Amino acid sequence: MSKSTSRRDFxxxxxxxxxxxxxxxxxxxxxxxxxxxxxAPGDRVVIGAIGTGSQGMSNMRxxxxxxxxxxxxxxxxxxxxxxxxxxxxxxxxxKNTDCRTYEDFREFLEKEKLDAVSIxxxxxxxxxxxxxxxxxxxxxxxxxxxxxxIKDGQTIVAAVKKNxxxxxxxxxxxxxxxxxxGAELAINGRAGKIKxxxxxxxxxxxxxxxxxxxxxxxxxxxEMWLGPAPEVPYRGVSHWDWRWIxxxxxxxxxxxxxxxxxxxxxxxxxxxxxxxxxxxxxxYPAEGIYNVSVEYDFLCRYANGIEMRVANASRLxxxxxxxxxxxxxxxxxxxxxxxxASDPKILEEVIGENEIHLYKSEDHWQNFIDCVRSGxxxxxxxxxxxxxxxxxxxxxxxxxTGQTIYWDPEQEEITGNPRASRLLSRPYRQxxxxxxx
Amino acid sequence: xxxxYLIILLAVFLIAFFPSCKKGTxxxxxxxxxxxxxxxxxxxxxxxxxxxxxxxxxxxxxxxPEKGGDMASFNPDFSKYKLVVLDYSGDSWSEKTNKExxxxxxxxxxxxxYHGSSISFPDWKEYNEMTGLGGWRDRNEKDGPYVYYRRNExxxxxxxxxxxxxxxxxxxEVRTRITDHPITSGLPGRWMHGSDELYQQLRGPxxxxxxxxxxxxxxxxxxxxxDEPALMVINxxxxxxxxxTLGHADEGGGPAMQCVGFIVTLLRGAEWATMGSVTQEVPFxxxxxxxxxxxxxFKEINFEEAFGNIGSYDIQKSTKYFTWLQSQIRKAAGDExxxxxxxxxxxxxxxxxxxxxxxxxxxxxxxxxxxTEYSIPAIKGLADVTxxxxxxxxxxxxxQVVK
Numbered sequence: 001m002s003k004s005t006s007r008r009d010f011x012x013x014x015x016x017x018x019x020x021x022x023x024x025x026x027x028x029x030x031x032x033x034x035x036x037x038x039x040a041p042g043d044r045v046v047i048g049a050i051g052t053g054s055q056g057m058s059n060m061r062x063x064x065x066x067x068x069x070x071x072x073x074x075x076x077x078x079x080x081x082x083x084x085x086x087x088x089x090x091x092x093x094x095k096n097t098d099c100r101t102y103e104d105f106r107e108f109l110e111k112e113k114l115d116a117v118s119i120x121x122x123x124x125x126x127x128x129x130x131x132x133x134x135x136x137x138x139x140x141x142x143x144x145x146x147x148x149x150i151k152d153g154q155t156i157v158a159a160v161k162k163n164x165x166x167x168x169x170x171x172x173x174x175x176x177x178x179x180x181x182g183a184e185l186a187i188n189g190r191a192g193k194i195k196x197x198x199x200x201x202x203x204x205x206x207x208x209x210x211x212x213x214x215x216x217x218x219x220x221x222x223e224m225w226l227g228p229a230p231e232v233p234y235r236g237v238s239h240w241d242w243r244w245i246x247x248x249x250x251x252x253x254x255x256x257x258x259x260x261x262x263x264x265x266x267x268x269x270x271x272x273x274x275x276x277x278x279x280x281x282x283x284y285p286a287e288g289i290y291n292v293s294v295e296y297d298f299l300c301r302y303a304n305g306i307e308m309r310v311a312n313a314s315r316l317x318x319x320x321x322x323x324x325x326x327x328x329x330x331x332x333x334x335x336x337x338x339x340x341a342s343d344p345k346i347l348e349e350v351i352g353e354n355e356i357h358l359y360k361s362e363d364h365w366q367n368f369i370d371c372v373r374s375g376x377x378x379x380x381x382x383x384x385x386x387x388x389x390x391x392x393x394x395x396x397x398x399x400x401t402g403q404t405i406y407w408d409p410e411q412e413e414i415t416g417n418p419r420a421s422r423l424l425s426r427p428y429r430q431x432x433x434x435x436x437x
Numbered sequence: 438x439x440x441x442y443l444i445i446l447l448a449v450f451l452i453a454f455f456p457s458c459k460k461g462t463x464x465x466x467x468x469x470x471x472x473x474x475x476x477x478x479x480x481x482x483x484x485x486x487x488x489x490x491x492x493x494x495x496x497x498x499x500x501x502p503e504k505g506g507d508m509a510s511f512n513p514d515f516s517k518y519k520l521v522v523l524d525y526s527g528d529s530w531s532e533k534t535n536k537e538x539x540x541x542x543x544x545x546x547x548x549x550x551y552h553g554s555s556i557s558f559p560d561w562k563e564y565n566e567m568t569g570l571g572g573w574r575d576r577n578e579k580d581g582p583y584v585y586y587r588r589n590e591x592x593x594x595x596x597x598x599x600x601x602x603x604x605x606x607x608x609x610e611v612r613t614r615i616t617d618h619p620i621t622s623g624l625p626g627r628w629m630h631g632s633d634e635l636y637q638q639l640r641g642p643x644x645x646x647x648x649x650x651x652x653x654x655x656x657x658x659x660x661x662x663x664d665e666p667a668l669m670v671i672n673x674x675x676x677x678x679x680x681x682t683l684g685h686a687d688e689g690g691g692p693a694m695q696c697v698g699f700i701v702t703l704l705r706g707a708e709w710a711t712m713g714s715v716t717q718e719v720p721f722x723x724x725x726x727x728x729x730x731x732x733x734x735f736k737e738i739n740f741e742e743a744f745g746n747i748g749s750y751d752i753q754k755s756t757k758y759f760t761w762l763q764s765q766i767r768k769a770a771g772d773e774x775x776x777x778x779x780x781x782x783x784x785x786x787x788x789x790x791x792x793x794x795x796x797x798x799x800x801x802x803x804x805x806x807x808x809t810e811y812s813i814p815a816i817k818g819l820a821d822v823t824x825x826x827x828x829x830x831x832x833x834x835x836x837q838v839v840k
Contacts, residue, residue: 203627207727210752230798231827283625285727286697286760289752294725295625314612314626400806402767422806427834429827 045115045139045372048074050105050129052086053239055143056120059170060086062365063118063141064093069369074112076102078221079239103221105129109136116372119143120170124229124248127152128428131435134159139166139372141365144258145389146382148249151425152434153386153393154412159437160382168368168378169385171262173335175364181347182322182333183267184358190346192328194306197264200313200320200334201256204294207244207285211235228428235289244290250396251292252312257392258385261310263333264322265391266358268306271384274409275300275308275391282399298395303409310395397423464519464547464711466494471501472527475553480686481524483694484551484703487735491704491717494520504528515541520711522549526557539563543674547710549703550680555636556601567678569646569671570639572601581641586614586651586664593643600640604659606632606685608729611652611667611698618670619715620679620705621649628724630667630699631692631731636682637665645672650702652682668702670709677713679706695731698724721764722757730757740765748786750796759799766807780808784815794824801828805835812836 047070049060056077063070072093075086083101090099102108109132116139121129126147133140134156146169147153160167173179186194213233216222222234229247243249265271280298284291297311313319321334329342341347351357361367361379371378397420398405406415414421428434466488470481481498488494501511509531515521515538530538542548550568558564559574570584576599583594591614611630613621630652637654638661650668654660671678681703685693693699701723705715720737724730738761747758762779769775783800786792797819804812816832819825 204726206629209728210756212753230802230831283725284721284760284763285725286722286730286757288727288756290727291756291760294727295627312626315616400763400767402770419807422835425835427805427831430830 043373044068044071045369046071046073046113047116047118048072048076048108048112048114049086050076050108050117050119050133051121051125051143052077052082053079053120055170056118057082057086057089059118059120059141059143059365060089063369064089066363066366066369069366070116072099073114074100074102074108076105076108078103078224080219082219082239104224105132109133109138114138116141116166116368122225122242122248123148123250123254124242124426125227127155127434128228128432130156131159131437134163134165134167135435135437137163137165139368141168141170141368142382142385143170144262144385145250145254145392146258146385147389147393148254149423149425150390150393150412153389155434155437157383157386159435162437166368166371166375166378167382168364168371169258169262169380169382170364171258171380171385171388172364173259173263174266174359174379175361175367176337177362178333178337178339179263179266179322180358180360182324182331182339183263184351184356185341185346185349186267186324186326186331187269187358188349188351188355189326190328190349191324191331191341192326194268194324194326196325197268197306197308198316198318198323198325199260199264199308199310200316200318200323201260201296201310202252202320203312203314204244204252204283204292207288207290208237209288211237211289226429228426228432230429237289241290244292246291249292250392251294251296253293253296253310253395254389254392257310257389260320260322260334261308261391262380262385262388264308264324265384265388267322267324267331268308270302270306270308271387273302274387274407274412275394276303276409277301277404277406278391278394278398279404280310280395280398281402282396293396293399296395296399298398300391300394308391310391461493461716463495464493465517466496466520466522466707467513467515467518468496468498468522468524469501469513470498470524472504472525473553474526474556475524476686476688477524477553479688479690480552480684480694483686483690483735484522484524487694487700487703488522488707490736493704493717494707494711496520496522501525501527501530508534512537515546516544518546520547520549520707522551522707523554523557524551526553526555529558529561535561535563542567542676542678545675545677547707547712548676548678549707549710550678551703552634552682552684552686555639555680555682563673566642566644567671567673567676568641568680569643569669569678570641570666570680572636572639574601576600576640578640581643583638583640584643584646584648584666585637585661586612586648591648592663598638600638601636602638603634603636604654606634606693607655607658608632608692609635609652609655609658610726611650611683612664613650615647615649618647618649618709619713620668620670620702620709622715623719624702625723625725627726628698629726629729630683630724631696631729633683633693633696633699634685635660635665636667637661637663639666639682646670668706670706677710679710681706690735692729692731695733695735696724697722697730697732700732700735721761744782744786747800748789748792748796750793750799752795762803766803776807777809777811780804780811783808784812787812787815787819794822797822797825798828801825801832805832808832808836 072090077083087099118141120143216234282293283295300308323332331341470477578597648666651664652667656662669680
């Protein structure tokens with residue numbers, strides 16, 4: 001066990017897998033062994049995918065693009081058409097027909113012996129499936145936002161900590177140079193002491209009213225798609241558009257929290273804490289089954305006095321992205337390699353040797369694989385992801401209740417407001433329960 | 438004797454405390470109509486209904502002589518009114534009437550310029566200063582610049598060209614451009630407006646004018662591709678003018694007038710023009726970017742109506758009574774009495790055998806976080822209803838986690 005597997009063992013095991021015998025993990029993360037047990041270069045991380053929709057497949061392609069990084073061996077989805085397509089992609093990459101398929105993640109987790117799993121599911125499933133995967137001691141590449149509720153997030157974070165696995169959140173903006181540079185300039189005070197941050201996330205879009213109940217497509221296991229969410233008849237909304245319904249998502253706000261709020265936290269040193277006070281308003285459509293806020297605007301106050309405003313982009317002067325305002329100027333960053341500042345000279349500043357150098361990754365998926373091999377911390381660890389989505393979820397609670405929410409970022413609880421506290425979790429529909437850690 | 442006494446007491450109580458009995462002044466309003474390219478016979482009663490429906494305005498409709506008629510006989514006493522609403526585009530008024538109208542506005546009178554009235558009186562200088570922008574009737578660069586938004590910037594465009602046009606009617610998005618004006622404060626930044634003519638290429642003196650909201654004139658509907666002014670405010674002397682280009686009328690109003698966005702901005706604009714401030718709350722059903730919201734009867738949902746209808750909830754018909762309830766819960770935040778009042782109403786429906794399962798499902802979801810001990814027996818009483826099993830458990834779990 002102390003030695004990592006060789007290429008030859010790998011080939012042998014692949015053959016065994018092809019014969020239907022389940023393999024043991026061939027890369028033992030050094031985190032499990034103690035540091036220094038690096039896997040020999042060239043060994044592939046044996047990986048599976050749960051959730052093979054648009055984001056799941058996008059992640060799979062990103063992993064497959066990496067040279068000799070991963071070997072996908074199994075895929076899992078509740079949509080048989082998507083599952084077949086995922087298998088096709090894996091088989092094409094492996095030049096065989098061996099990729100195993102599962103509809104039920106429990107069977108997947110029970111039978112597959114993997115190094116890692118890439119998970120991309122609707123948010124309402126995150127609490128259960130992330131925790132189960134982590135409890136199986138799998139290293140996880142997990143999509144943001146990592147949870148639908150704060151309670152789910154706390155459970156996932158605790159599971160990762162206890163099982164000591166490698167976790168990478170799909171907050172890939174961290175691995176792009178403009179976001180890294182923006183955050184590094186901000187945290188090193190190039191705009192002065194940071195006082196205020198603005199985070200612009202997308203505006204909500206058009207609704208669809210209430211479509212009639214439809215026949216469930218034969219390829220979709222609707223019951224399993226709903227899982228812990230309330231039972232509702234199928235109205236043609238499942239893949240992708242789940243994010244406009246509160247039972248599954250908090251809309252653009254929670255969808256994007258893992259990007260621009262995460263970057264805001266990174267550049268302001270707020271990655272390991274949360275706001276102490278959150279207040280604001282949401283605009284909700286009066287009609288239709290899409291019921292997430294289409295506009296939102298809330299202010300978070302931190303214990304160190306920093307304030308962060310999170311709003312749909314069209315409410316903000318600089319629109320989408322993250323803007324750190326310091327006492328000497330501002331720095332703004334957004335997708336499309338955007339990085340600007342109140343004074344262009346700020347952007348030319350060099351960060352000195354003794355200043356803060358933020359974690360550098362040039363490829364988000366490679367970073368995960370590297371860390372699985374080395375046992376090092378990834379660029380987007382789970383606790384940091386939890387802090388990013390917490391901001392959005394607390395904002396959601398403030399908007400739902402119409403009240404200022406007081407949050408204790410140490411104890412991680414809402415103080416003095418039992419009603420708001422109830423919104424920190426969502427009871428699951430039987431037989432589902434949030435796994436214990 | 439005792440009974441009568443009680444009735445009197447009850448009446449006093451109701452008058453004093455019933456929330457829908459709005460206190461305060463009623464603003465006398467004059468709606469002028471009678472000539473227009475538009476269906477003024479359809480629009481003017483709707484304007485009156487909308488304005489008077491709030492209890493804030495009391496309006497009279499004044500019909501001018503017909504086209505070609507003796508306009509000298511049209512000489513209202515403007516000074517009797519706090520607000521004049523123009524639903525008129527026809528023959529010029531007499532010089533005396535014009536003068537008195539200008540005097541009324543200069544002295545602080547409120548004016549609403551509605552839809553087709555943007556067309557009126559191309560040669561009456563003061564009128565055009567009051568409307569800020571106008572169109573048609575041979576207006577062109579001599580009348581002033583085009584005003585519109587391009588890439589989120591206000592553009593004053595002096596290019597020569599015609600004034601006023603519109604493409605085919607369609608639903609379109611309105612964008613709030615000035616968010617801190619009393620009329621637009623608290624409104625969504627983007628909202629869908631019911632099928633309407635989208636006025637574009639308006640020109641005018643645009644003095645002392647603010648464009649509060651624009652409408653995107655999509656080229657797919659013969660639009661200019663610009664964000665065209667839809668709602669404007671103008672100061673003239675001591676007077677305030679609210680100019681809405683929205684609200685093209687069909688028989689009975691139609692979607693442009695039934696649109697909650699039209700109704701509410703008209704009312705807020707009317708209040709601002711009258712008083713310079715706005716006391717009306719933004720209603721829960723104000724449209725958003727998600728879609729058009731209509732009020733076929735032009736009225737706002739009230740407490741009794743909402744709770745009367747929630748019980749027969751059918752998601753296929755409408756979800757509005759629930760979004761209304763959610764907005765009421767938010768509004769009651771921090772006020773235990775108000776929350777308990779809502780909770781009691783909700784429990785009444787939970788225990789009502791006639792109420793639909795879907796209604797109870799949604800009520801249980803709301804009660805799960807905002808409810809108190811008061812609800813628990815009613816929730817437990819539903820435990821045997823198979824369709825509600827999950828929902829009962831959901832509510833009880835949440836209520837009992839944090840008491």
